[in-house]
Amino acid sequence: MDKETGKAFDFRLFKRLLRHVRPYQLTFYGVAIVAVFLSLFAVLTPVLVGEIVDNAITNKDADKLLVLILAMLGVLIGEVLSQLSFNYYANLLGESVIKDIRIKLFNHLMGFKMKYYDNSSIGLLVTRAVTDMQRIGEIFSEGFFVIVADLLKMLVVASVMIFVNWKLSLIVFALLPIILYATRQFQKAMKVAFIEVRSQVSNLNSFVQERLTGMKIVQLFTREQIEKEKFREINEKHQNAWLKTVWYNSIFFPVAEIVSSITVGLIVWYGGLQNVADINKEEYGTIFMFILLSSMLFRPLRQIADKFNTLQMGMVAANRVFKILDTNSNIEDLGTVEKESIRGDIEFSEVRFGYLENEEVLHGISFEVKAGDTIAIVGATGAGKSTIVNLLNRFYEINSGSIKVDQVDIKDYKLSSLRSKIAVVLQDVFLFADTIANNICLKDQEITIAHMEQAAMQIGVHEFIASLPGGYEYNIKERGGMLSSGQRQLIAFLRAYVSNPSILVLDEATSSVDTYSEQLIQRATEKITEGRTSIIIAHRLATIKKADRILVMDAGKIVEAGSHSELLQKDGYYKKLYEAQFLSEEVV
Structure with missing residues (x-):
């Protein structure tokens, strides 16, 4: 056949x-x-x-x-x-x-x-x-x-x-x-x-x-x-x-x-x-x-x-x-662990991975994130930052090593249970040709309009949504074409927030928005990261100064780790990256 x-x-x-x-x-x-x-x-x-x-x-x-x-x-x-x-x-x-x-x-x-x-x-x-x-x-x-x-x-x-x-x-x-x-x-x-x-x-x-x-x-x-x-x-x-x-x-x-x-x-x-x-x-x-x-x-x-x-x-x-x-390209969902809630401890141990055979992207990555902490991951394009997010959600299978959440290997979780505890806000936000409300709740019957409005007020985006014709019932057309990139990003933040995740991932969430939208996103970031494990991937180093820990990646390896102040005291990759970015902003 x-x-x-x-x-x-x-x-x-x-x-x-x-x-x-x-x-x-x-x-x-x-x-x-x-x-x-x-x-x-x-x-x-x-x-x-x-x-x-x-x-x-x-x-x-x-x-x-x-x-x-x-x-x-x-x-x-x-x-x-x-x-x-x-x-x-x-x-x-x-x-x-x-x-x-x-x-x-x-x-x-x-x-x-x-x-x-x-x-x-x-x-x-x-x-x-x-x-x-x-x-x-x-x-x-x-x-x-x-x-x-x-x-x-x-x-x-x-x-x-x-x-x-x-x-x-x-x-x-x-x-x-x-x-x-x-x-x-x-x-x-x-x-x-x-x-x-x-x-x-x-x-x-x-x-x-x-x-x-x-x-x-x-x-x-x-x-x-x-x-x-x-x-x-x-x-x-x-x-x-x-x-x-x-x-x-x-x-x-x-x-x-x-x-x-x-x-x-x-x-x-x-x-x-x-x-x-x-x-x-x-x-x-x-x-x-x-x-x-x-x-x-x-x-x-x-x-x-x-x-x-x-x-x-x-x-x-x-x-x-x-x-x-007949194509067998499914992620094996053989796990039996299904938790109502998780604390949010994350552990990567000697993780190796490549999108193509014999071409590794991550070379033995190891790090830990304590529940409730916020870590930032920085590095040049292609360093492997977004790959970490993909592996945490089990979009791809690792070549070797282990990834654990709350001391349990992610392979032992039911896929639906694992992913329901993790919310991701991507740089390239995907929105469906539907109302804002349906794009926020993704047709989850338990998330009501009142719930959305309350969450929107908490992170400071309700005013923007209310100003649109029809408010939460405004149809944003295919891929959210009726909204600006900043507005789409705000909708993505609200979508992540109402899902009440235990682990939050922000992948380049402010890299392509205007100053006003960035301020709103910064406020939203501070609100939705409160009390939950957060991973922030960013090019703009000014946005991750408050992170509990910063991982610096280069060519698929973690080359430095520490807080913002600790890394600036070292004459290393992060300091050079920060100074180059700070200097370019001053010139502008």
Whole structure:
């Protein structure tokens, strides 16, 4: 299943899909039964037409004509009701299956390590979760059951033909292998073509999403023309992939139509010749019946080829979705420790870690933080400061060493229990396209508006929120686009504060805000760090002077540690960093 080939149908993959049908077995079997009725109703119409021509019209029997017409009406009503039930419940089954798979996929994605997202295209994952899912649904709504119904119809039609007139049946069956061979080759070619189509759709989605998200950068650096050219190339590949499927369709369907027309011609020729020669005269009703039955035999073949396209596109999509579901990139959540509250003692012991194999970022980091203390971590970009935050939350697994919270290894905690005790305010704040209130509480029903307002007043951001249209119900649009960077940062502080964490992490929380916002953030920082373990990562050394302890990092190692005054007394890395920053501020 890992390898996508031109194999017409993957039964192993389809069998795996059928496992998701088990909760809906009643619907599944119901649709299968209706498919049988459809095939029976379909073949009754040509049979009744033959009876009308031979026994009613030829014999000028008005009463029999009326009875047969009423019978045809009954068959028509039965066929319409069966078709309606078939279409509705086949689609219902398809939508139910993809609903379950989509939930399973989303839950699986939420458990992935950050490393997986570091190496994956978000646009591609969106395609898997949305577009590919719909293709899987079409396997049941437009593919599998339609094919089964058509095959049943062909079987019934062939049986009736043989029973009524085996000679005319031989004429029809003689040309059947041509259609079967053409259909088989068509299916193989379309499988390869659809693999290319899905690949190009993913590339197109990924490109468009990235460019729309980064539109500001595109326009700032006047990259419009370059991006237009790139998009033209990707779009052309997408077009060519689809044109290949159009080309195969353009060849197959005319061939099928010609063979079907030749068959009708041969039936009329043979039946007419027999009547003209007055040898083994064929009844006109039988000839009419065979003309209709031959069309019913060949039409499903053409439809099966078309529906097989749908089935194959769904199978390609299912293959790609299952690849994600089979990906084992989850953080192991085997811990059993679940605490109502923690003190906040943190201990890193000889921690080694690298985002890439054989490329360590942290080289044996060791430090302790006592409950309620505030430590600051400073250093140049790439020193490994933010990596410490990622490891504390178990977004990544360490290579060696240990990380403990309250003397318990973080691997022994349940992930949800550990992360619920830690709040992080990042430099790049992510806000959802929702109200301020929902971005603060993240739809936690226990956090009320009154609770938010009280917390906002305590850290000094209530006035800013209240000034917005609608206050806490103000919709900030995608990624908080209606707010300034400083305002987004304040919302992030409030979000961290209302969660009442035992450990607070501020990662470059004031590095990209204006002076006024920084003052508010400084006030908020002082308030939310009271009485809880806090880790502050900062470039601006003026913001961490009050920290109980400062860790100075360089190239993945702690090179100095101490309070602000203690570090300034040393002629070391921190003093040089502070003097360089102080001098640059004086110049400004």
